[in-house]
Amino acid sequence: MTAYDVESGDQVHPGDPVKVDRYTGVARINHWITAACLILLALSGLALFHPWLFFLTDLFGGGQITGMIHPWIGVVLFFSFLGLFIRFWRANLWKREDGTWLARLQDVIAGHEERLPEVGKYNAGQKAVFWLMSTLIIVLICSGLVMWDQYFAAYTVIEQKRIAVLVHAAAAVVIICVWIVHVYAAIWVRGTIGAMTRGQVTGGWAWRHHRKWLKELVSRNS
C-alpha cells in the first residue's frame, strides 16, 4: 500500500465520534510560527506599501523599526516554512483525482462534496495553496534579499533593486490573497481548525473531506 498520503503521526482512534490525529505537536508549532511570521510580515509590509496603511508601523514601534525587522521576520518565516515544506511536500504531490477535483471547482464552491472524487490527506485546493505558498516564499525571499540594503546594498545595482521591489510587492499581494483563501477555507469547512489547534479532526470530517486518507489510515490499522 502506498503511504503516499499518510504523514507520520496520522492515526485513527475508533470511538464515538471517531477521532483522527492529523498534525503532530511539532507540526502545529511549526505551522503557528510560520503563521505568526506571515501575519507580521503582511502588516509591516503593507505599512510600507501604501500610505493609507502607514499607521500600521505604530504596531511595530515606528517606521524605522518596521523597516528594520521586516526582513528578519522574513528570514524566520523562510526557515520555518522550510520545516513545513519538508514535512508536507510528499502528501502534496499532484495525483490523478486532483485534476478531477479541480475541474469540479463549482461543486466545491457550492459545497456538493458528494459529487467530488475521494481525496487523500490534501485536496487539490490545499495542494495549490501549498505550492503557491512555496513558490511565492522563494520569490519573496530572493527579491527581499536584493532590497535588504542594510547588508546587501553593494551586491546589486539600482535597476536590479527596482525590479526586486516590484516583484516583491506583486508576490506579496498574491501571497496575501492565497493566505485569505487558506484562512477562509479553514473557517468555512467547519471542524478544520481543530486540526491545527488540538491536532485532531473527527472521523466524520475525514470521511466527508478526505475519505481516501481516512480509508488508508483505517486499512493501515487493521
Place this chain on the structure above:
Amino acid sequence: MAFEYELPNPNTKNPTPNFGEADLVRRSASSVPAPARQLTPVAKLIDVSKCIGCKACQSACLEWNDKRAEIGTNVGVYENPPDLTPEMFTLMRFTEWVNPETQNLEWLIRKDGCMHCEDPGCLKACPAPGAIVQYSNGIVDFVHENCIGCGYCVKGCPFNIPRISQVDHRAYKCTLCSDRVAVGQGPACAKACPTHAITFGTKEEMKQHAADRIKDLKSRGYQNAGLYDPPGVGGTHVMYVLHHADKPEIYAGLAKNPRISPLVEIWKGAAKYFGLAAIGIFAAIGFVHHIVEGPNKVSPEDEENAKRLAGGGRS
C-alpha cells in the same frame, strides 16, 4: 548685461525664513493643500567648462552641513571620497576623455549631487509621510525625523544620489542649502566656488546666464555646448552647462534622458491600487460566499460512516 556673480551676504538682522511648510507643493506619502503663493523657482547652475576641480564646493558643503567625513584611503582616482556618502552631499567626478574629433585629452569635471528634479523620483518612491518634501521654489528636501531609512528613494532617483547612513539609518543628499536659501543666501558650494563655475539665482536668471555661457563656448569651438535641464524629469533646479551637451554620458555617466524608471512608476502607481483592490476583493468574496453558502458542516451521517469504517464501537 553681465550676470551678477556675487551672492548677497547674510542678512543678520532678520533671519526669519522666507519660505517653509506653507510653500510645500509635494509631500511624500501624503498630500498638501495647494500653497497660497508661488515662490519664484530657483536654480543652481554648474558651468562644467569653468570648473577647475579644486573641491572648494565639497569643503564648503561639509562645513555648512557640519559633516565630518571619515578620512579615507587613496583608491587611485581623483574623486575624494570615491563616491557620494551620507556625509558628502556633493562630489567632483573626474573623467579623462579623448575627443575623437581633435584627439585632445579633455579633463571633464562634473560636480555631482542632487539635481532637485521638478518631478522627483525619490519623493514618488518614499513610503514615509513627510520624509521628502518639495517647495514651490523647486527645492527637494529630506526631512530626516520622518525618514525611516528604507532606501526606496535610492530606487526612485534617476541620478543615483541619495545615500543611507549606517549610523542613524536615514537618507541624506544635497538640500540645495534650503536653510541658507530661506534667509536670502545662496548655497554654500556656490558661495565658495572661486571661478564662479557654480552660480545660484532664479531659474530664469540661470537659464539666461547659461545662454550667455553657451554662446561664448560656441564661439570658442564647442559647437555642441548646451544646457542640461532634462525634460524627462520636468527639468531640474540644478543645471549644467556642458561643452558637449550632446553627450552628457561622457561626464562620469550623467544620464542622457533621465526619467523616473517605469518600474518605479508601476510600483508606486498601478501596483499600489491593484494590490489593495485584489486583497479587498478576495476578502469580500470569502465574506459573500459564507453568507450565501453557509458553513460546510460535517453531518451526523458522516460521523456514522466514519464509525462504521473505523470499526470502532469502543467509546
